[in-house]
Amino acid sequence: MRRVAITGMGIISPLGNSCESFFNSLAAGKSAIKRITTDFSEHFSGRIAAEVNFVAENHFPKQIARTLDRVSQFALAAASQAWMDAGMQLSEEKKRRAGVYLGTGMGGATTLEDSYDQLFQQKVKRLHPLTVVMVMNNAAASAISMQYGLKGPCLTFSTACSSSTVAIGEAFRLIKHDYADVILAGGAESLLTRGIMMSWESIGTLALEAEDPSTSCRPFSKDRTGFVLGEGAAVLVLESWNLAMTRGAHIYGEVVGYGSTADGEHITKPSVEGQSFAMKAALHDAGMGSDHIDYINAHGTATVANDVAETQAIKNVFGRRAYDIPISSTKSMHGHLLGAAGAVELVAAVLALKNRTVPPTATLAVPDPVCDLDYVPGKARTGVDLRTVMSNSFAFGGTNAVLIVQKHE
Amino acid sequence: MSTLERVKNIFQKNYDFPVEMIRPEATIESIGIDSLDKVDFLFALEKEFNITIPDREVSLNSIQDIINIIERLVHEQNGRSNHKDA
Numbered sequence: 007m008r009r010v011a012i013t014g015m016g017i018i019s020p021l022g023n024s025c026e027s028f029f030n031s032l033a034a035g036k037s038a039i040k041r042i043t044t045d046f047s048e049h050f051s052g053r054i055a056a057e058v059n060f061v062a063e064n065h066f067p068k069q070i071a072r073t074l075d076r077v078s079q080f081a082l083a084a085a086s087q088a089w090m091d092a093g094m095q096l097s098e099e100k101k102r103r104a105g106v107y108l109g110t111g112m113g114g115a116t117t118l119e120d121s122y123d124q125l126f127q128q129k130v131k132r133l134h135p136l137t138v139v140m141v142m143n144n145a146a147a148s149a150i151s152m153q154y155g156l157k158g159p160c161l162t163f164s165t166a167c168s169s170s171t172v173a174i175g176e177a178f179r180l181i182k183h184d185y186a187d188v189i190l191a192g193g194a195e196s197l198l199t200r201g202i203m204m205s206w207e208s209i210g211t212l213a214l215e216a217e218d219p220s221t222s223c224r225p226f227s228k229d230r231t232g233f234v235l236g237e238g239a240a241v242l243v244l245e246s247w248n249l250a251m252t253r254g255a256h257i258y259g260e261v262v263g264y265g266s267t268a269d270g271e272h273i274t275k276p277s278v279e280g281q282s283f284a285m286k287a288a289l290h291d292a293g294m295g296s297d298h299i300d301y302i303n304a305h306g307t308a309t310v311a312n313d314v315a316e317t318q319a320i321k322n323v324f325g326r327r328a329y330d331i332p333i334s335s336t337k338s339m340h341g342h343l344l345g346a347a348g349a350v351e352l353v354a355a356v357l358a359l360k361n362r363t364v365p366p367t368a369t370l371a372v373p374d375p376v377c378d379l380d381y382v383p384g385k386a387r388t389g390v391d392l393r394t395v396m397s398n399s400f401a402f403g404g405t406n407a408v409l410i411v412q413k414h415e
Numbered sequence: 416m417s418t419l420e421r422v423k424n425i426f427q428k429n430y431d432f433p434v435e436m437i438r439p440e441a442t443i444e445s446i447g448i449d450s451l452d453k454v455d456f457l458f459a460l461e462k463e464f465n466i467t468i469p470d471r472e473v474s475l476n477s478i479q480d481i482i483n484i485i486e487r488l489v490h491e492q493n494g495r496s497n498h499k500d501a
Contacts, residue, residue: 067428067431068429069452072455131467132458132461135455136454
């Protein structure tokens with residue numbers, strides 16, 4: 007079994023389109039959640055979201071941009087950053103051992119919705135010939151493999167809000183067990199469309215707009231009302247330890263554990279048992295006990311169902327030590343990126359290691375007796391000696407996924 | 416505006432290739448458009464000219480071929496107006 011290094015990271019997020027701007031915002035407790043400006047916002051009550059500031063033509067030639075849904079544009083832009091950050095150069099032979107593992111909840115749903123609008127509202131006679139290749143769930147992963155000519159496995163994972171954590175975890179296993187040497191792993195999501203936002207509104211998990219809209223998502227806080235939809239992508243370069251050392255690559259950290267379980271109970275209701283098993287499985291995979299984890303980036307959606315279940319699950323796994331581990335939900339600042347959430351949050355956790363800074367649950371102001379752990383309310387903590395971090399992702403459908411990353415010293 | 420000018424405008428809006436490449440004698444392949452791009456480009460032409468280009472007509476080689484077919488189809492299918500939204 008081989009060790010797996012993280013050697014590059016890239017991000018397109020509501021908090022900025024570079025790892026630096028993303029983490030600076032997190033450390034400052036700055037939220038990207040605000041009132042949306044789109045023309046359909048008047049049609050529903052939750053007029054807040056965490057939007058990405060992204061102009062496709064600043065990233066790609068027009069003839070490329072026009073063939074990619076916004077979700078694929080995000081993925082490709084994040085992958086380019088990660089590839090450059092890793093200083094990756096692969097021979098044709100090595101490209102056969104390099105691939106892409108990406109997570110997305112709904113892929114090119116923006117294009118699909120636009121097509122339906124044209125078809126049913128505008129009554130067009132024909133749809134755009136590239137609709138299929140822009141909508142399909144694997145379009146984003148394929149765009150990345152095409153960009154770099156990678157010939158190893160190119161797979162797309164779709165497990166709703168845990169999609170990208172699953173993608174990264176499965177990529178870790180692939181390299182660990184010697185099926186590949188390099189995987190660009192992460193996730194992308196772009197669903198801030200009228201139909202999808204209204205679907206989320208209907209199921210009743212979205213936050214109400216607060217007086218200061220930037221504080222609308224309040225994980226673990228007694229006054230929480232739900233999550234705020236976000237969009238974006240994050241991609242990490244995972245590679246075999248040997249290759250990273252041979253190349254003299256900068257190593258952010260080592261992926262040491264991955265756990266994945268299913269609740270097998272309910273389509274939306276989280277299971278304390280399922281979440282606990284996933285964290286235990288990741289610890290077991292890493293050969294670690296509960297004493298080893300120095301920070302948890304929580305799933306922390308700010309729904310009552312999640313926050314109470316996740317708190318109880320952490321207590322089940324870590325016992326008394328649960329109270330000593332700083333835990334935060336960065337969704338308070340970047341919103342819920344759904345299929346991209348796990349990747350974005352793993353980047354947050356790895357940058358926490360690198361910067362010795364625990365990002366806060368920025369909007370936690372009213373303690374909840376049922377959620378009584380240390381959620382790092384309000385302000386980041388600097389100068390913290392972190393060695394090992396855990397990132398949790400749980401999902402509608404019940405697929406739980408947990409990753410553990412250790413600092414390389 | 417001539418048909419050629421309108422074809423050039425569509426090209427400029429959707430592609431970053433230099434518009435000087437769009438000359439009547441230029442072949443589609445020489446512009447750097449592959450088969451998938453071609454379907455996409457023909458779709459944009461259909462919208463601009465409010466026409467339907469039948470599948471059998473897409474064995475087009477040069478920009479001049481495209482202009483000829485557009486002008487014929489506009490005449491046949493849409494003689495009243497070239498602009499759907501006019």
